[in-house]
Amino acid sequence: MTKILLTGASSYVGARIYEDLKNKYGLVGTYFQHQLFPELVQLDLTDKRAVEQIISQQKPKIIIHVANYPSVKEAANNEPGYIKLNKEATETLVGMANKIGAKIIFISSFAALNTSDIYGKLKLESEEIVKKTQAGYLILRLRLVIGLSPNTVNDRSFNRILRCVINQQSGEFDNSWVFRPTYLPHLSQVIDQVIKHNNFWNKTISIVIDHETTLKQIAQDILKEFELEAKAAERGHDFPVIKEDASAIAEFGLKPATYKEMIKEIVREVKQMITYR
Numbered sequence: 220m221t222k223i224l225l226t227g228a229s230s231y232v233g234a235r236i237y238e239d240l241k242n243k244y245g246l247v248g249t250y251f252q253h254q255l256f257p258e259l260v261q262l263d264l265t266d267k268r269a270v271e272q273i274i275s276q277q278k279p280k281i282i283i284h285v286a287n288y289p290s291v292k293e294a295a296n297n298e299p300g301y302i303k304l305n306k307e308a309t310e311t312l313v314g315m316a317n318k319i320g321a322k323i324i325f326i327s328s329f330a331a332l333n334t335s336d337i338y339g340k341l342k343l344e345s346e347e348i349v350k351k352t353q354a355g356y357l358i359l360r361l362r363l364v365i366g367l368s369p370n371t372v373n374d375r376s377f378n379r380i381l382r383c384v385i386n387q388q389s390g391e392f393d394n395s396w397v398f399r400p401t402y403l404p405h406l407s408q409v410i411d412q413v414i415k416h417n418n419f420w421n422k423t424i425s426i427v428i429d430h431e432t433t434l435k436q437i438a439q440d441i442l443k444e445f446e447l448e449a450k451a452a453e454r455g456h457d458f459p460v461i462k463e464d465a466s467a468i469a470e471f472g473l474k475p476a477t478y479k480e481m482i483k484e485i486v487r488e489v490k491q492m493i494t495y496r
């Protein structure tokens with residue numbers, strides 16, 4: 220079994236990757252302060268010695284690096300913290316990967332195309348660092364991520380929709396930003412293909428679905444299945460318009476979900492989750 224180290228296995232994005240892949244590979248997941256699964260290993264990624272120790276012990280063939288501070292808004296108030304986790308930890312991981320001959324899969328963001336804020340700047344700088352991984356790298360650029368994760372509590376957009384369902388209440392969601400969402404299970408599917416075929420390395424790839432929408436539309440399409448309402452909030456986002464390329468997922472030999480399929484599957488998973496709560 221391929222030995223893999225996954226950072227941020229308790230995060231909204233990382234927990235779904237962990238759940239989807241844990242029985243397929245020798246997956247060791249790390250957490251910082253929230254141990255979502257009992258078998259996860261504690262790791263502070265800003266502690267260089269601790270990172271070096273765990274990688275020397277585990278000797279993974281692949282490191283999937285998910286754990287970053289994810290908020291553009293909070294970055295300006297915690298610049299030193301963001302630099303430590305969102306850049307310096309990447310340097311440590313790449314240094315260690317090169318020492319033991321491991322590959323790196325790095326979860327990045329379309330924000331890397333907008334370096335006017337610190338979050339985007341650090342994502343781009345981390346991408347450049349990850350490209351120095353000698354054994355091979357893969358950079359996955361995400362837009363706003365939608366989909367059910369074992370982490371239902373972190374303050375991510377999808378979890379706000381989920382909270383409406385759990386509390387049986389309507390909600391307000393931004394209707395000003397038009398974008399192509401990233402469907403969370405596509406990440407595990409792409410990563411699985413890459414590892415299984417040991418192919419597609421040394422690329423930067425966009426993971427989005429082929430449909431432009433708003434968060435309010437997504438929330439409405441999900442909440443109406445639970446007889447709830449999504450109201451429009453015009454937050455006036457002025458994110459730069461980026462024509463996200465949705466064709467990459469098919470290059471992995473996968474058939475990506477359409478928007479309709481994504482909503483249908485999310486509703487099915489949420490209904491199942493509520494039944495077993």
Ligand SMILES: NC(=O)c1ccc[n+]([C@@H]2O[C@H](COP(=O)([O-])OP(=O)(O)OC[C@H]3O[C@@H](n4cnc5c(N)ncnc54)[C@H](OP(=O)(O)O)[C@@H]3O)[C@@H](O)[C@H]2O)c1
Binds near residue numbers: 254288326365373
């Ligand atoms: N969610 C999105 O829409 C989206 C979009 C584009 C890109 N991304 C990228 O996806 C990744 C995950 O984002 P997310 O939305 O899942 O974020 P999240 O749920 O807020 O998780 C952030 C994670 O960072 C970990 N962390 C914080 N400080 C740490 C430290 N010192 N050492 C180790 N781990 C630390 C936390 O671990 P504990 O919980 O264990 O404390 C937490 O699991 C990020 O790289 C983000 O940039 C997300």
